Amino acid sequence: MIPRYSRPDMVAVWSPETKFKIWFEIEAHACDALASLGVIPKANAEAVWKARETEFDVARIDEIEAVTKHDVIAFLTHLAEIIGPDAARFVHQGMTSSDVLDTTFNVQLVRASNLLIKGLDRVLAALKSRAFEHKDSVRIGRSHGIHAEPTTMGLTFARFYAEMARNRARLLNARAEIATGAISGAVGTFANIDPAVEEHVCAALGLTPETISTQVIPRDRHAMYFATLGVIASSIENVATEIRHMQRTEVLEAEEFFAPGQKGSSAMPHKRNPVLTENLTGLARLVRMSVMPALENVTLWHERDISHSSVERAIGPDTTITLDFALHRLAGVVEKLVIYPANMLANMNKFRGLVMSQRVLLALTQAGVNREDAYRLVQRNAMKVWEQGADFKTELLADPDVTAALSPADIEEKFDLGYHTKHVDTIFRRVFG
Secondary structure, three states, X not given: OOHHHOOHHHHHHOOHHHHHHHHHHHHHHHHHHHHHOOOOOHHHHHHHHHHHHOOOOHHHHHHHHHHHOOHHHHHHHHHXXXXXXXXXXXXXXXXXXXXXXXXXXXXXXXXXXXXHHHHHHHHHHHHHHHHHHOOOOEEEEEEOOEEEEEEEHHHHHHHHHHHHHHHHXXXXXXXXXXXXXXXXXXXXXXXXXOHHHHHHHHHHHOOEEOOOOOOOOOOHHHHHHHHHHHHHHHHHHHHHHHHHHHHOOXXXXXXXXXXXXXXXXXXXXXXXXXXXXXXHHHHHHHHHOOHHHHHHOOOOOOOOXXXXXHHHHHHHHHHXXXXXXXXXXXXXXXXXXXXXXXXXXXXXXXXXXXXXHHHHHHHXXXXXOOHHHHHHHHHHHHHHHHHHOOOHHHHHHOOHHHHOOOOHHHHHHOOOOHHHHOOXXXXXXXXXX
């Protein structure tokens, strides 16, 4: 992923140095297990660990791979250069390359998940803080982009919090799904290596032994993992799109923080654009782009082919790095979002009480008017607001068919904003406990 959309901690998970360190640990722990089983001399296993004190030379490994055309063999050759041929004699005993590659990939995905969880936690904290700050800040709810009924800005943040909390639970499940390792040999039968070696290596790396592998770990696990990241990305876009809408000039209920010295447009000095949330929409597309290839990777020939390999070398780092960046960018947007309660009230009153139409409709039915007639009475007065700029309550009070069923006091009461916010605390208890 390009540096513009990368954070150092996540980039480090996918660096060649990190990868080769994990490769080494897998090989060294496997040697320990083989020595304890009496398969290789204990002295050889101990000698392998000497490489822990040495930085692996990435350039040298690349140089060897240019000749061998095989990355794991290149690494093992370089390891032998460090620890000596005798110590290296039993390294990789009974193992196949995928034992190293697949187990490493899952270690990296687990570590990436830990960073993503931290990002989600920051988003959740920001959403919760803003939800309570604006729990009672009334704004108009919209359906189809059209004014519907009153809600609060706090409820808007609360529903996003609930969505992100579900995503956190999904990511925990995805991390558990992917936290497996396999040291099972060429076709997964343990013919040349004892299952106890797999158990030892997995325990050392914080993984669970794969229930049954072939030459590779089953890719349905990875498909579920990347699908989960795609869902999280879509939730990020969901929040970002709402903020973009709120920042529209004719709405302006909230806007991204505009820093001193920031410029909005090269041509128009007045512009303050929602560039961060627009960027998040684009980043979400990049994350979701990995989902279909991950699903297609589930199908491999027999015990293994490498059609999945090139895909995962790209989507592993690119997707987690992008999502990590997006989560922290979203958290920053929410933390610093500028909110305008006065504009929210002004927008709600723009159509002079029209948003109270359902209350009047229900009151008429409760007063004995059949629903079809009640709907017609309310709608004909509502259309005067849309088409003539009339005041909804004034029109209702002047309509003899309405006042035949409802007194002026009854009509007046139907315009009480508090009616629409009376259950906010109940919803907050459900969301936040």
